[in-house]
Amino acid sequence: MITAKIVGAGGYGGVGITELLLSHPEVKIKTLVAATETGMKMSELYPHLAGFIDLPILKPDDAAAQEPTDVVFFSTPDGVGMIQAREELAKGAKVIDYSGDFRFQTKEEYAEYARRLGKPVEHKSPDLLEQSVYGVAELRRKELASSVKLVGNPGCFAVGVEIGLAPAIANKLVAFDSLICDCKSAVSGAGKKVNPSFHFPARYDNMNAYRLTGHQHVVEVERELRHIAGEQINLCFTTQVVPACRGILSSLYGTLRPGITPADVMEAYRSFHKGNCFVRIYDRNTTIGTMHVRGSNYCNLTVDVDERTNKLRVISHIDNLMKGQAGNALQNMNLIFGFPETMGLDRPGQYP
């Protein structure tokens, strides 16, 4: 049995990992910390948790918030983990950070990411970057070993796109300069903070593209693809919001290289993801949607070839709050603590 601290407990990422850890047989939640809504009990902020967890939400500078735990989840904005992680590591904790702070192993890569967000490009703990591991098991399972102490959990768009494109890159199925990622997210991907664009009446029957100038998640996706391909790959990456609560559907396109057949494509995907317990692969004759991964940690891929235009077309489906955030974070925790990868994640979600 290990103990857990959740920093940023009040947001969707915090309540998500809280719900999951409550059912995890090897973890006990010991401490909840947040910058706002402190003083309340977690079950006052989230009444559905009444009777399940009645811990108070502590201020970061509260003495009780400093107590060591075996794992610390930073469900916090960019810039928090890079400052606070060091102390937790010093206390012997393993740290899993949801933000961009530890997704990169060099300060130059981080700087590029920060530039996209218009944030200060300087990393506050560059020395920690080397020991951090990017937390996408489907691409980096070997590295997510029990020796790892610091994990950078991926961006929600990134993880779905990476799982969907990796087999095509690894097997050189497509021309690397032809990739287009058309990504649609449900609203919860933007978090709990209110925003005029996510006010119910403004959103209930509205779809829109946003941040066409460039989404920050593209940086880590291109880094992962470069890691696989051995060369830089630039993506045309479009992010859109639709009036749903949970789910990201990413349509991924690339021009097939000469001689690649639909059978080659399907075989490449099946073999690449063999052993990835949270990836399911379908062909275009099965109708699936984001609802079929809702509340679970799965990434479902529809793998298709449009023969009239010689294009690879992959539809990637995830729950942005599970595989895109808390579920994936728990998967990482399982791996670096040597628990079974699916522990606490072996549930299908509820339908409808």
Next chain:
Amino acid sequence: MITAKIVGAGGYGGVGITELLLSHPEVKIKTLVAATETGMKMSELYPHLAGFIDLPILKPDDAAAQEPTDVVFFSTPDGVGMIQAREELAKGAKVIDYSGDFRFQTKEEYAEYARRLGKPVEHKSPDLLEQSVYGVAELRRKELASSVKLVGNPGCFAVGVEIGLAPAIANKLVAFDSLICDCKSAVSGAGKKVNPSFHFPARYDNMNAYRLTGHQHVVEVERELRHIAGEQINLCFTTQVVPACRGILSSLYGTLRPGITPADVMEAYRSFHKGNCFVRIYDRNTTIGTMHVRGSNYCNLTVDVDERTNKLRVISHIDNLMKGQAGNALQNMNLIFGFPETMGLDRPGQYP
């Protein structure tokens, strides 16, 4: 470890109990039966279950469908259980039926219920009615003993209203001729069958009242209140549909009897539901909604008195597919098999 058969596996009530049993430590699903969508695997009909349950959905007359199990859930329309339950009981199974077939202990009561639905008023197995128990633990826990073999699971509107009114009736807080139940249901309460009224474009921004001529659930509610009060109580019962997926919010009104104070009311509710592990009680200063019981088996009650008009006002919140259906059915199973009442139900749901 006991084995379970689910008849009517293809509907919301069937998939709901399937999801729950998959996480229940003492039950193994052995057989899935349905009248339609037979031949498919459950995980083809419900892709979110792929990897969790790959049993086929059997025709009722399939030999394998006849195999005995320890518990049989009939998630079927009125009229099915009353015919098929006998055989399952004869094989030694305990039966939990979701329909109105076994909610009543006399054929006269059933006939009144059937009349409301415009169905044949004759019960096909009147002799079984005596041994059936009405499955609302909050009112009938003592009767839901391990000797019970046949349970009539309540209607979704009924269970929320009964839990919300019982303390007021038991403690004679209100004039019995003054009760009004204004009930709003999300759409999943109507089940999986398509209907022009529940077609997305017809529903997404639409609220309406329906069946003003009288909803069948009122019959069992009045029976339960009569059971508590020792006299007939007629309810003004209004059912409405709102554009949500899960949840029933019932606003319950009655005129306070002379001398009853707000403190008397709160005390009566707290003491009545003491020991009811799935009931939470709030006062009017706490803002809660149906989302706080979403995906869980709880019934949350806001207990209030409108002093300007001397009215009791109780707001009852349930998830119609959990406390209103599959969750409550599992609670009943736990009780009649002697498992802990909350086994397999001790999860808070996912937010948002």
Next chain:
Amino acid sequence: MITAKIVGAGGYGGVGITELLLSHPEVKIKTLVAATETGMKMSELYPHLAGFIDLPILKPDDAAAQEPTDVVFFSTPDGVGMIQAREELAKGAKVIDYSGDFRFQTKEEYAEYARRLGKPVEHKSPDLLEQSVYGVAELRRKELASSVKLVGNPGCFAVGVEIGLAPAIANKLVAFDSLICDCKSAVSGAGKKVNPSFHFPARYDNMNAYRLTGHQHVVEVERELRHIAGEQINLCFTTQVVPACRGILSSLYGTLRPGITPADVMEAYRSFHKGNCFVRIYDRNTTIGTMHVRGSNYCNLTVDVDERTNKLRVISHIDNLMKGQAGNALQNMNLIFGFPETMGLDRPGQYP
């Protein structure tokens, strides 16, 4: 042709009257004023208006904002109209105010209203109250004559409830101490301002009751009923929010007085609303919902008697932004300027 000024143009009430006036053959919008989002064009704030109205949104203290117009709509919070209306009246304008500032004719009544809202109870222009008229034509058509210069537009809940209860009060169909109003509103009723409760993920599958301590709209409803009945009538008034954008469905209950028959009830409703061009009356056998008044100025009433409990049951349907706000304001404008009552309002809305 008259000219119009809209103060509070940036909110839902402002954009609503803007849309309506654009199609009104006798009105030209001359001036748009708001406290926030000033400097932008209206068509930048509301891109759907591009090409229809490109006027700038002026600051209240902008010189151009002072220019006189024939009619001024105050789509502003409580407390604004009571200060600014005087000057517009002095310039010869007729004023229609959406807030509570001019719904009452005495400062005592206003004080009671303000108390409910926890606002300062003192009215800043008590002398103007006498000349103001409450703008519900279905109850006050005679008073809404061309001599009127100041109209208090009703609350959104209030107008639907008043139209639904007035015939029962006027004809003494029900016991006056038995009235219960169970009102469900869509989210736009709370306006454009962001709020955690109306953040899409927090609302999309959530219903809740709120302000059980007492909603301010009850004050004007009770005042209107008193006006009809000649005695004080207290209402049990419950407000709820459901995950929809437009619409208020109010279920209205009262105990029938001895000897009142369903036929009496229907006759009373039909005769009371004869000549009310925006009221449609249905019996319980017609299924209608809020979608059937969506985008139009109608109030649809389902008039019913529950004979088992001897209760009157009226279901009132309005679009909270039309009959509940801008549409009703335009109806008032038509009346006090002597235009046909339906001018600019003779459209059915769009389905679905």
Next chain:
Amino acid sequence: MITAKIVGAGGYGGVGITELLLSHPEVKIKTLVAATETGMKMSELYPHLAGFIDLPILKPDDAAAQEPTDVVFFSTPDGVGMIQAREELAKGAKVIDYSGDFRFQTKEEYAEYARRLGKPVEHKSPDLLEQSVYGVAELRRKELASSVKLVGNPGCFAVGVEIGLAPAIANKLVAFDSLICDCKSAVSGAGKKVNPSFHFPARYDNMNAYRLTGHQHVVEVERELRHIAGEQINLCFTTQVVPACRGILSSLYGTLRPGITPADVMEAYRSFHKGNCFVRIYDRNTTIGTMHVRGSNYCNLTVDVDERTNKLRVISHIDNLMKGQAGNALQNMNLIFGFPETMGLDRPGQYP
């Protein structure tokens, strides 16, 4: 003043044109015809129309249904217009057909379209095809002259994609073999007919791609692009459904040809659509969504270049029931009858 007949009045396309014609100063609706729901009044089927139009819905073989009118709208499935249009033309009517029956001018093109749908490839009135005009004014305004008697209204996906791609093709901005159309539709695009995929609980939080094997609308889009380019252009065309009621957002991609600059692109779009009164053009710095064309006949284009990947990226926004169906049909009617193009369409829709 001309008279209109609407065949297929009961569907979304029928009620949509009915609503629009009610506000058109030059048209009187004379006859409503449908295959189902006949015998009812239109205002019984669509209660929001009560008081606006109380005509009965006639059976096709009803004598009154045969009466001639000046214009006939066929809001009917493929295969109806091709049989019934001849008779209406013979009576002197002009015909506007919503289906694929008259979108093509040769039976070979129609056959390709029908093949996509798995329908009989033979056209029943091939001789009429030559005189039909494809009803997209933005591409074919000159042809939509007062001499035209037969118009094939475009597919909802097609019109948004064609308006979005035409400037790029006409100006050879992109490589013709690089085009990808990623289209997301709201649910009303599938019409009024119930379907398990559009049952509220199955859809409210679900996005999915469908018909990956090839959507029939691609045929007319490729035909229009070929018409502009003078050569065959194959599109990779992906259709998706999101949980909204109205709106199509299409993300359109192509690789820029050498030397094409962002300025060239914007200039090409502005000049191509100069004079297209229902097209608005935005750059990537303006956030617009489908809600800003909701209820209006506009097509809003966000025109962008992703310079990192040298891709043209155009986001096309329409209301699938307006510019995608009834609104566009009315625009066509205006053109072929010599009315102002915007007559009856000069309204912005209602927000929110």
